[in-house]
Amino acid sequence: MNRAYRLAIAGVLTAGLVGGAAAGAFAAAPAPAASPKAVAAAKPALTAQPSAKTVKAWQEFRVTGKxxxxxPGTTVTLQQQKGTKWVALPAKVAVNKNAAFSMRVKLGIKGKNTLRVTGGGAVSAPFTVTVR
Structure with missing residues (x-):
């Protein structure tokens, strides 16, 4: 609840009490609905990016994100696109207390590999790493 809204409520309650109105009339009022910004902020989301856009086969790189x-502690998994399906790779890590993650990855399939990170009901935008 923002400060202006709190002050407005406090002013109405004070005016009602000073004017002799029953305080119970205000308690029966329904709570205001959450703002669209607050609802949107509560939706789980992930961002991810590779440390390198091009690597050699089986060369280690990192995928980091927020x-x-x-x-904290929610497991996020790296997925690779195979045709129209997304397949989980053996790269998993927990989100830390700062809402960040970093995982080490090695890919052996040469060419463009489309990857994403998923976990906790959220999915990152796909990104590409080319293996030479």
């Missing part, structure tokens, strides 16, 4: 509205 989590929004996910609890």
């Amino acid at each position: 989590a929004t509205a996910l609890k």
Whole structure:
């Protein structure tokens, strides 16, 4: 609840009490609905980016990112696109207390590999790493 809204409520309650109105009339009023910004901020989201856009086969690189509205300790998994399906790779890591993650990855399939990170009901935007 923002400060202006709190002050307006406090002013109405004070005016009602000074004017002799029953305080119970204000308690029966329904709570205001959450703003669209607050609802949108609560939706889980992930961002991810590779440390390198091009690597040699089996060369290690990192995928790092941030989590929004996910609890620390939530596991995120790297997925690779195979045709129209997304397949989980053996690269998993937990989101830390700063809502960040970093995982080490090695790919052996030469060519463009489309990857994404998923976990906690959120999916990152796909990104590409080329293996030479």
